[in-house]
Amino acid sequence: MISSPDLPTRLETARLYLRPYRAGDGPMYLMVGLRNRAHLARYEAENPLTTLTDTVEAENLIRDFIAEWQKGSAYFWGVFDRQTDDFVAQIYIGLTDRALPAYELGYVVDCEHEGRGYVTEAARAALRFVFEHLRAHRVSLHCDETNVRSARVAERCGFTLEGRIREDKRAPDGGFTDTLCYGLLRREFAAFTSQSSQNSPPPAP
Numbered sequence: 634m635i636s637s638p639d640l641p642t643r644l645e646t647a648r649l650y651l652r653p654y655r656a657g658d659g660p661m662y663l664m665v666g667l668r669n670r671a672h673l674a675r676y677e678a679e680n681p682l683t684t685l686t687d688t689v690e691a692e693n694l695i696r697d698f699i700a701e702w703q704k705g706s707a708y709f710w711g712v713f714d715r716q717t718d719d720f721v722a723q724i725y726i727g728l729t730d731r732a733l734p735a736y737e738l739g740y741v742v743d744c745e746h747e748g749r750g751y752v753t754e755a756a757r758a759a760l761r762f763v764f765e766h767l768r769a770h771r772v773s774l775h776c777d778e779t780n781v782r783s784a785r786v787a788e789r790c791g792f793t794l795e796g797r798i799r800e801d802k803r804a805p806d807g808g809f810t811d812t813l814c815y816g817l818l819r820r821e822f823a824a825f826t827s828q829s830s831q832n833s834p835p836p837a838p
């Protein structure tokens with residue numbers, strides 16, 4: 634297991650920086666949750682961010698994130714604008730298989746920052762973290778088939794559509810929707826990053 638002191642606590646991209654949440658972030662996180670409730674209702678209804686009602690609850694959630702980071706079971710990154718320090722997005726990396734190792738990726742963008750490429754930019758930095766620092770062999774990502782914006786982020790990050798789980802969720806109209814299953818392997822990420830010549834490929838484990 635990779636111990637948390639060996640992990641970076643800041644990732645930088647052209648426009649953004651990513652940092653783990655820290656004690657004292659509760660009030661900021663509550664404001665993020667309150668203004669994004671409607672925005673996240675369709676595809677992130679189970680995200681605890683959407684049900685926060687006060688700062689104590691928000692601070693407790695932040696403390697859970699810190700504990701998860703320390704255990705190596707999940708890494709929640711807050712994504713911020715480098716110039717303004719505004720909260721822009723959140724990236725989630727969850728351990729799914731310690732032996733492989735494999736992780737899953739999740740993301741939400743702040744409603745005032747959607748459609749500007751921030752999530753793709755931050756997700757690519759988070760993927761470098763997963764492959765280089767967590768030594769992942771594989772990363773998976775699931776999204777609803779109607780969540781076109783999310784699928785586009787996955788594809789822009791080099792994920793391959795591997796399959797679909799049929800009719801496993803209710804749609805707002807009472808019908809059913811499928812879940813799209815994406816995967817990204819270590820060697821594919823290395824090829825993807827060297828092709829786009831933005832980053833050096835991750836070293837072999």
Ligand SMILES: CC(C)(COP(=O)(O)OP(=O)(O)OC[C@H]1O[C@@H](n2cnc3c(N)ncnc32)[C@H](O)[C@@H]1OP(=O)(O)O)[C@@H](O)C(=O)NCCC(=O)NCCS
Binds near residue numbers: 676742743749782785
């Ligand atoms: C899914 C979600 C995170 C995608 O966010 P997003 O803002 O569309 O994704 P990005 O930040 O990568 O932005 C990409 C868009 O910005 C546009 N863009 C604008 N300026 C840009 C720039 N300077 N650089 C790159 N892209 C730019 C791109 O063209 C792209 O638009 P397109 O998808 O219409 O082609 C967001 O819709 C969301 O939070 N939804 C609710 C929660 C959710 O569904 N989470 C995922 C669950 S699986």
